[in-house]
Amino acid sequence: MAARVVLVAGFTPHDVADELWRAAPQSVLVRHDLSGLADGVVRRWVDGRLTVLELAHGCVSCTLRLDLVPLLLELDGPVIVHLDPVLEPEAVCFALSETEVQVDAVVTVIDSATWLADATGTDSLADRGMRAAEGDERSVAQVVVGQAEFADALVLTGDSDPALAAVLDRLSPQAPRQKLDELDVSALLGAIPATARRGEVDDGFGPLLYGQPPLEPAHGVSVVHFTERRPFHPMRLHDSIDVLLDGVVRARGRVWLASQPDEALWLESAGGGLRVGNLGPWLAATDDWAEAGDDRRAAASLRWDPYYGDRDQEIVVITRFADPEEIVATLRAALVTDEELALIAELDFADPFADWHEEMEL
Structure with missing residues (x-):
């Protein structure tokens, strides 16, 4: 045993x-x-x-x-x-x-x-x-x-x-x-609740607001929940990344880059440290959903978009000193514009995240 x-x-x-x-x-x-x-x-x-x-x-x-x-x-x-x-x-x-x-x-x-x-x-x-x-x-x-x-x-x-x-x-x-x-x-x-994870590791596609935390500010601490249905411009996101590092306790979420339309990336920061990893393909980019868990398939079906499929941006940020409105505005400005979206298949995006796909092996 x-x-x-x-x-x-x-x-x-x-x-x-x-x-x-x-x-x-x-x-x-x-x-x-x-x-x-x-x-x-x-x-x-x-x-x-x-x-x-x-x-x-x-x-x-x-x-x-x-x-x-x-x-x-x-x-x-x-x-x-x-x-x-x-x-x-x-x-x-x-x-x-x-x-x-x-x-x-x-x-x-x-x-x-x-x-x-x-x-x-x-x-x-x-x-x-x-x-x-x-x-x-x-x-x-x-x-x-x-x-x-x-x-x-x-x-x-x-x-x-x-x-x-x-x-x-x-x-x-x-x-x-x-x-x-x-x-x-x-x-x-x-006192540990029955819903505690007890060592369970998710695949990166689960809920980011785990455990229903309070969303209202308190003692200078705030939660930002950023969601959008269009991709990031990779260079503009890279240039904006400090907004997730300065005065931030934790940022974590799924990222969709215009330069990598089929891949879901995982972005995670704490203090001044950052990790970017590859979660694998979006379900919209594959015909084989067999390896996706039931929860992921159900969540994807609920938010499915005729054009984007399950692709989206979702980042949760816990701030200590940073301005939540500045974080939202900076991330939104890093998205592709309407003009770029219309030409997305023709544009060749420089991608500083291209070599960041593997998590560090310690």
């Missing part, structure tokens, strides 16, 4: 995993240290017993594929996994998605004193001496925002901050929260 797992993430040092372990006497505590991963070395503790692993390729995906996933498949009973600070739980859950391991919860620890600055900053992991491998170009913001966004429950250290609470209400609206000095493990895990 495969393990049932609780993943504990967090960029700040913490002992929350130990608290969960002590609250479940039959559980196993697994702890990972990736600080030596660039040299191909991973340190792993299982109930306090240290194992030093040497990997031929020092990368996060290798660590998950060659160490953590096989380990969890071998263990029985509940397992508490204390993730290294630079690990994003979504990547771990993606690695586990094709196995029998069941993720019962993802718990993320938030440092109330530093999280907002980290989430809107421009520091890279390399700037902090924390990158997981030679090619790891992620920003601190990408890590801390990803850890919070994918959480089923949150534990906060330090004093309360209304602005931080407003961001978390919109970034991870379903996740129950407790302060570390008042932590009640049973109550926290018991």
Whole structure:
């Protein structure tokens, strides 16, 4: 029988995993240290017993594929996994998605004193001496925002901050929260709603406003939901991209470029860090819908346009200091004009996104 797992993430040092372990006497505590991963070395503790692993390729995906996933498949009973600070739980859950391991919860620890600055900053992991491998170009913001966004429950250290609470209400609206000095493990895990994702990774075509977050502004925090039914001009979008980086906690969504009419792109930013990936073809560009999930086919059918099919723009932005109206106006100005749309099959667009199709492999 495969393990049932609780993943504990967090960029700040913490002992929350130990608290969960002590609250479940039959559980196993697994702890990972990736600080030596660039040299191909991973340190792993299982109930306090240290194992030093040497990997031929020092990368996060290798660590998950060659160490953590096989380990969890071998263990029985509940397992508490204390993730290294630079690990994003979504990547771990993606690695586990094709196995029998069941993720019962993802718990993320938030440092109330530093999280907002980290989430809107421009520091890279390399700037902090924390990158997981030679090619790891992620920003601190990408890590801390990803850890919070994918959480089923949150534990906060330090004093309360209304602005931080407003961001978390919109970034991870379903996740129950407790302060570390008042932590009640049973109550926290018991408050996780039945609709929580519990490690489920979507294909990028699901709802972007996950968990019905509040849409009205609060404490300087706003949500922008940008939707349009015509493509972006690739160069104008590229020139406008700073509007999704300055004063923004998170931007994520599906993008349709005039230069790539058949491909759905995924755009995701956090603080000053940006990722662009390829989600695959729009359903309108393929005759084979077999690989598309039921939810995607149903959503596409509901919004189907005789001309565009399921192609559209949808980007959700959580702002901290940025002006929501400026974001909307800038993105709208990056769309193709009526004249360009009429000549779209004849125009040769310069495309700075052409080489951004692959997500970074860490």
